[in-house]
Amino acid sequence: MSPPDPALLRLRRARRISRGLRRFVYRPLGFVALGLGLIGMVTPVMPGVVFLILAAWLFARSSPRFERWILEHPRYGSFVRNWRAHGVIPRRAKFIAYASFVLSVTVVWAVGAPPIAIAATTVSVLAVGIWMALQPETPAG
Structure with missing residues (x-):
């Protein structure tokens, strides 16, 4: 062997x-x-x-x-x-995510976060939101 x-x-x-x-x-x-x-x-x-x-x-x-x-x-x-x-991402999930994005930016702004934090949050949610909008979706979620 x-x-x-x-x-x-x-x-x-x-x-x-x-x-x-x-x-x-x-x-x-x-x-x-x-x-x-x-x-x-x-x-x-x-x-x-x-x-x-x-x-x-x-x-x-x-x-x-x-x-x-x-x-x-x-x-x-x-x-x-x-x-x-x-x-695919369900349409309902997209709408919930978009509402969460708006709420997130609003909260960061309302608590008086520094401008860089507001800008970073806004840019982040816009980038993710645009990417998500370009993804195919299922009609219901």
Whole structure:
């Protein structure tokens, strides 16, 4: 019996390291994105579904169990599944996001934030709003 090929041994070691990196990097980042998504679901100043989509992507590479939990979530799973399958955003979700954008800029302005914060918030929501307007949508959400 001949000794194993050194190139094959290096490949196996690289795969083992890669699995470890995915588990120790992607999974914690997935939980951070999931937490931000959950916060975004209850606050008007932060998007929620975007972070859930990111969390599902990270969990797809590190934890199939948590990916499945997001995809099968009774309330938010359909948003992530629709985005993955068709790249669509429900019309209702777009309107809610636009209203949240207006509310966010209004709150930042009303609390007397520095002009740079008002400008940064306005530019951010305009950029995301324009991008979102260019995405295809489902008629109802």
